[in-house]
Amino acid sequence: MERVERIGVSLDRKLLSMFDKLIAKKGYQNRSEAIRNLIRQQLSTESLSNPRTSAIAAVFLVYDHHSTKLMQKLIDLQHSHLLQTISSLHIHLDEHDCMEIIVLRGRVDEINKTAENILSLKGVKLGRVNLAPA
Amino acid sequence: MERVERIGVSLDRKLLSMFDKLIAKKGYQNRSEAIRNLIRQQLSTESLSNPRTSAIAAVFLVYDHHSTKLMQKLIDLQHSHLLQTISSLHIHLDEHDCMEIIVLRGRVDEINKTAENILSLKGVKLGRVNLAPA
Amino acid sequence: MERVERIGVSLDRKLLSMFDKLIAKKGYQNRSEAIRNLIRQQLSTESLSNPRTSAIAAVFLVYDHHSTKLMQKLIDLQHSHLLQTISSLHIHLDEHDCMEIIVLRGRVDEINKTAENILSLKGVKLGRVNLAPA
Amino acid sequence: MERVERIGVSLDRKLLSMFDKLIAKKGYQNRSEAIRNLIRQQLSTESLSNPRTSAIAAVFLVYDHHSTKLMQKLIDLQHSHLLQTISSLHIHLDEHDCMEIIVLRGRVDEINKTAENILSLKGVKLGRVNLAPA
Numbered sequence: 001m002e003r004v005e006r007i008g009v010s011l012d013r014k015l016l017s018m019f020d021k022l023i024a025k026k027g028y029q030n031r032s033e034a035i036r037n038l039i040r041q042q043l044s045t046e047s048l049s050n051p052r053t054s055a056i057a058a059v060f061l062v063y064d065h066h067s068t069k070l071m072q073k074l075i076d077l078q079h080s081h082l083l084q085t086i087s088s089l090h091i092h093l094d095e096h097d098c099m100e101i102i103v104l105r106g107r108v109d110e111i112n113k114t115a116e117n118i119l120s121l122k123g124v125k126l127g128r129v130n131l132a133p134a
Numbered sequence: 135m136e137r138v139e140r141i142g143v144s145l146d147r148k149l150l151s152m153f154d155k156l157i158a159k160k161g162y163q164n165r166s167e168a169i170r171n172l173i174r175q176q177l178s179t180e181s182l183s184n185p186r187t188s189a190i191a192a193v194f195l196v197y198d199h200h201s202t203k204l205m206q207k208l209i210d211l212q213h214s215h216l217l218q219t220i221s222s223l224h225i226h227l228d229e230h231d232c233m234e235i236i237v238l239r240g241r242v243d244e245i246n247k248t249a250e251n252i253l254s255l256k257g258v259k260l261g262r263v264n265l266a267p268a
Numbered sequence: 269m270e271r272v273e274r275i276g277v278s279l280d281r282k283l284l285s286m287f288d289k290l291i292a293k294k295g296y297q298n299r300s301e302a303i304r305n306l307i308r309q310q311l312s313t314e315s316l317s318n319p320r321t322s323a324i325a326a327v328f329l330v331y332d333h334h335s336t337k338l339m340q341k342l343i344d345l346q347h348s349h350l351l352q353t354i355s356s357l358h359i360h361l362d363e364h365d366c367m368e369i370i371v372l373r374g375r376v377d378e379i380n381k382t383a384e385n386i387l388s389l390k391g392v393k394l395g396r397v398n399l400a401p402a
Numbered sequence: 403m404e405r406v407e408r409i410g411v412s413l414d415r416k417l418l419s420m421f422d423k424l425i426a427k428k429g430y431q432n433r434s435e436a437i438r439n440l441i442r443q444q445l446s447t448e449s450l451s452n453p454r455t456s457a458i459a460a461v462f463l464v465y466d467h468h469s470t471k472l473m474q475k476l477i478d479l480q481h482s483h484l485l486q487t488i489s490s491l492h493i494h495l496d497e498h499d500c501m502e503i504i505v506l507r508g509r510v511d512e513i514n515k516t517a518e519n520i521l522s523l524k525g526v527k528l529g530r531v532n533l534a535p536a
Binding site: 136137138139140141142143144145146147148149150152153156165166169170172173174176177180 | 404405406407408409410411412413414415416417418420421424433434437438440441442444445448
Binding site for chain 1: 160161162167168171174175178190192194196203220221223225227231233235237254255256257259260262264266268
C-alpha cells in the first residue's frame, strides 16, 4: 500500500470558490481528488514533451483502400522493430474509404517520425496522432 | 461507371516544378491523381466545418478505470440514440490507466457535444476527438 | 486585499515526489503557487468550452495580398459590431505573402464563426485562432 | 515575368461538380486559381514538417505579469542569436494577465524548442505556436 502525504495549499477565496463549483460540476468527491487529477495531467503532458519518453499512440487515418502501396506501408509499419503494434481497428466507410486506427508503443520521436511518413503517403485523406505516456 | 472530365490548369513553371517534386516523393503516379487527392481533402475539411454534417469520429481517451462513474458514462454514450457506436477498442495500460478508442457516427455537433462531456469527466487524463466526414 | 484560504490535499508519496521535481524544474517557489496555476489553467480551458464566454482571440493568417477581396473582408471584420478589434499586426513576408495577426474580443461562438469565414476565403494559405478567456 | 504552364487534370464528373460549388462559395475566379492555392498550401505544410525549414512563427501567450522571471525570459528569447524577433504585441487583459504575441524567424526546430521552454515556464496560462514557412 502506498504512503499518503498531506500538504497544505493556500489560495484566494474567490479562486477556491470557482474551483469548488467546477469540481462539483465534474463530479469529484473532494478537492484532493480533483487536484491529484490536475497534477497527473500535468505530469503526462510534461513527459510527452520529451522525445525519448515511452508512449502509446493511436494513429488515426482515413484513406482510399485502392492505394495498395499505402496498405503495404501500414503493414510494414506494424512489423517495424522500433515500434510495437498492439492492436488495430479497421472500419469500412464506403466504396472508396477506410478508417484505420493503429495503436502502437514506442518512443515519442519514433512515433512522430513514423506518423509523419504515413500521413504524407498518397491516398491518405485525413490523419492524426494521439499520444499518451506509457 | 463514372464519367471522367478533363480540365486545364495554368500555373507558374516554378510552382509546377515544386509540385512535381512533391508528388514524386509521395509516390503519386501522375498530377491528376495528386490534384484529385487535394480536392478530396479540401472537400472533407470543408464539410466538417458544418455542424450538421454526418461524420464518423474516433474518440481517444486515457482514463483511470477506478473512476467507475466514467465507465458507466462511456457505456451510456455508446447506447445513446443520437450517436451510433460502431466499435470500440480498449487497452490496458497499467494498474491505473486504460486507453479507450470509441468509433461512432453522428452529426458533427452531436459528436462534439458528447465528446466535450466525456473529456470533462473526472478521471479522464487525456482525450481527443478525430473526425472524418461520413 | 483578497482573503486567503488554506486547504489540505492528500496524495501518494510517489505522485508528490514527481510533482515536486516538476515544480522545481519550472521554477515555482512552492506547491501552493504551482497548484494555483493548475487550477487557473483548468478554469480557463473550461470557460472557453462555453460558446457564450467572453474571449480574446489572436487570429493568425498567412495570405496573398493580391487577393484584394480578402483585405477588404479583414477590414470589414475589424469594424464589425459583434467583435471589437483591439489591435492588429501586419508583417510583410515576401513579394506575395503577408502574415497578419488580428486581436479581437467577443463571444467564443462569434469569434469562431468569423474565423471560419476568414480562413475559408480565397487567398488564405494558413490560419489559426488562439483563444483565451477575457 | 514568370513562365506559365498549362496542364490537364482528369477527374470524375461528381468530384468536379462538388469542387465547382466549393470554389464558387469561396469566391475563386476559376479552377486554376483554386488549384494553385491548394498546391501552395500543400507545399507549405510539407515544408514545415522538415525541422530545418526557415519559418516565421507567432508565439501566442497568456501569462501573469507578476511572474517577473517570465518577462525576463521573454526578453532573453527576443535577443537570442538563434531566433530573430521581428515584432511583438503586448495586450493588457486585466490586473493579473497579459497576452503577448511574439513574431520570430528561425528554423522550425529552434522555434519549437524555444516555444516549449517558454510554454512550460511558471506563470504561463495558455500558449501556442503558429508556424508558416518563410
